[in-house]
Amino acid sequence: MSLRGARCAVRRTAGHGIVALGQRTPPRRVVRHASRVDTLAVRVARPDDYGAIAAVADDWWGRPVSRALPRLFLDHFHGSSRVVEDDHGLAAFLIAFRSPSRPDVGYIHFVGVRPDHRGTGLARSLYQDFFRRALTEGCREVEAITAPSNAGSIAFHRSLGFTVNGPVPDYDGPGRPMMTFRRALANST
Ligand SMILES: CC(C)(COP(=O)(O)OP(=O)(O)OC[C@H]1O[C@@H](n2cnc3c(N)ncnc32)[C@H](O)[C@@H]1OP(=O)(O)O)[C@@H](O)C(=O)NCCC(=O)NCCS
Helix, strand or coil: CCCCCCCCCEEECCCCCEEECCCCCCCEEEEECCCCEEEEEEEECCHHHHHHHHHHHHHHHCCCCHHHCCCHHHHHHHHHCEEEEECCEEEEEEEEEECCCCCCEEEEEEEEECHHHCCCCHHHHHHHHHHHHHHHCCCCEEEEEECCCCHHHHHHHHHCCCEEEEEECCCCCCCCCEEEEEEECCCCC
């Protein structure tokens, strides 16, 4: 299964959107915070990213979530997933793949942005990059889920144009409801 797509080569200055730089340019983007400037490097994930991601997930989510992100996602879906790094290490990640059983569907399992990079459009750009790659691979829609308590994730997905459904009772087993998200992909995505 492949959903590798092009390297995500982007440059972003705060408030000025994202500029594609082409595949040969090193994948970097610059984000200006109030007190500093960070250069972000976006790259295809690798299996050995698992440790760094697992180490921050609970902290970034503010609750225990790492059990929902076992190593298999990096071992088997790293080619379609992305990691963003800055001078301080891991800045964001996207775990996503084309459904092996429903090839017209792209599925985003986890997206996480380090708290000091939130609100700069980083997750949006990771999603939009995945939308483009999924569309190229023949997907017609993208799906995701989140816990009903994750108001930030629900607002984020609404903002990205997802239809929100739920809480769906017992979605992940007895007593484990989930919100489900679905978004059609179009050539204008
Ligand atoms: C949810 C999360 C990924 C958003 O990342 P981000 O880089 O800050 O999001 P962006 O800056 O790209 O925001 C894109 C849009 O979503 C909205 N949004 C993002 N987080 C939001 C929040 N907590 N509440 C309300 N709206 C939010 C933004 O306002 C923006 O909308 P706009 O473009 O219409 O103004 C980030 O807060 C995070 O890592 N949270 C913890 C992990 C998590 O819950 N992941 C999602 C479930 S897998």
